[in-house]
Amino acid sequence: xxxxxxxxxxxxxxxxxxxxxxxxxxxxxxxxxxxxxxxxxxxxxxxxxxxxxxxxxxxxxxxxxxxxxxxxxxxxxxxxxxxxxxxxxxxxxxxxxxxxxxxxxxxxxxxxxxxxxxxxxxxxxxxxxxxxxxxxxxxxxxxxxxxxxxxxxxxxxxxxxxxxxxxxxxxxxxxxxxxxxxxxxxxxxxxxxxxxxxxxxxxxxxxxxxxxxxxxxxxxxxxxxxxxxxxxxxxxxxxxxxxxxxxxxxxxxxxxxxxxxxxxxxxxxxxxxxxxxxxx
DNA sequence: CCAAGGCCTGAATG
DNA sequence: ACATTCAGGCCTT
Numbered sequence: 660x661x662x663x664x665x666x667x668x669x670x671x672x673x674x675x676x677x678x679x680x681x682x683x684x685x686x687x688x689x690x691x692x693x694x695x696x697x698x699x700x701x702x703x704x705x706x707x708x709x710x711x712x713x714x715x716x717x718x719x720x721x722x723x724x725x726x727x728x729x730x731x732x733x734x735x736x737x738x739x740x741x742x743x744x745x746x747x748x749x750x751x752x753x754x755x756x757x758x759x760x761x762x763x764x765x766x767x768x769x770x771x772x773x774x775x776x777x778x779x780x781x782x783x784x785x786x787x788x789x790x791x792x793x794x795x796x797x798x799x800x801x802x803x804x805x806x807x808x809x810x811x812x813x814x815x816x817x818x819x820x821x822x823x824x825x826x827x828x829x830x831x832x833x834x835x836x837x838x839x840x841x842x843x844x845x846x847x848x849x850x851x852x853x854x855x856x857x858x859x860x861x862x863x864x865x866x867x868x869x870x871x872x873x874x875x876x877x878x879x880x881x882x883x884x885x886x887x888x889x890x891x892x893x894x895x896x897x898x899x900x901x902x903x904x905x906x907x908x909x910x911x912x913x914x915x916x917x918x919x920x921x922x923x924x925x926x927x928x929x930x931x932x933x934x935x936x937x938x939x
Numbered sequence: 940c941c942a943a944g945g946c947c948t949g950a951a952t953g
Numbered sequence: 954a955c956a957t958t959c960a961g962g963c964c965t966t
Binding site: 764898 | 941947948949
């Protein structure tokens, strides 16, 4: 029997969703926007701000969702094997910038860059006797020079970071609005931001904007679909054009349903483990 | 529309 | 050592 409501922290933190987490004295601490979260050994969250946050989406109907995505041998195996893996509900602005930084990069570098962004632009706080740097607010990054941002190691993405922050600051990107509209509208809006293409948009939508039907298609997911579902999704070309991406997304949601994002997370985790990819 | 090439950067590879 | 490749894409031609 599967315990659908269990939380496995190691699986969840090491699944490519978050980058600013670290273990101190056996306890996980992570930056989430203007807050620091601490997860004790029982999986209980304490936060620097004392605000409550449903970081692990505990209000989701996990049993219903996980059963609904268990359409075949692969998903059933992944859900069983990685029992306790959760989708995370992240701070939207941090998620937004994090995945702009992630493009054409790798975990270590993404993490390094984001840590620098916090150190150089974020507020320092002490929590449990440990110093943390919070994620900077939109205005700080919008007002920063591209030069300053570049010092964090973000390279050519630095101007995207500035422009993206300006768009949040000016309300062209309004996270509260995006949370409340449907997938396609939200995706259309955030795709106007430079540095946000199909994959990055889907990550932001899935991990911070309540779009559980988003299914980020990176080179790994393409490989997975091609390897395990050759007849269902029929990946033909190496490079995925916008049109092919949309078509594929439609096939995926038709197959896995409206909680496809959960299916993505489990399949991704399972395949990455095969290749012993570690994140944090 | 689609395909091809360039892009910051640094860890990993040869 | 040192050069080259590659990494959870995106944008421009």
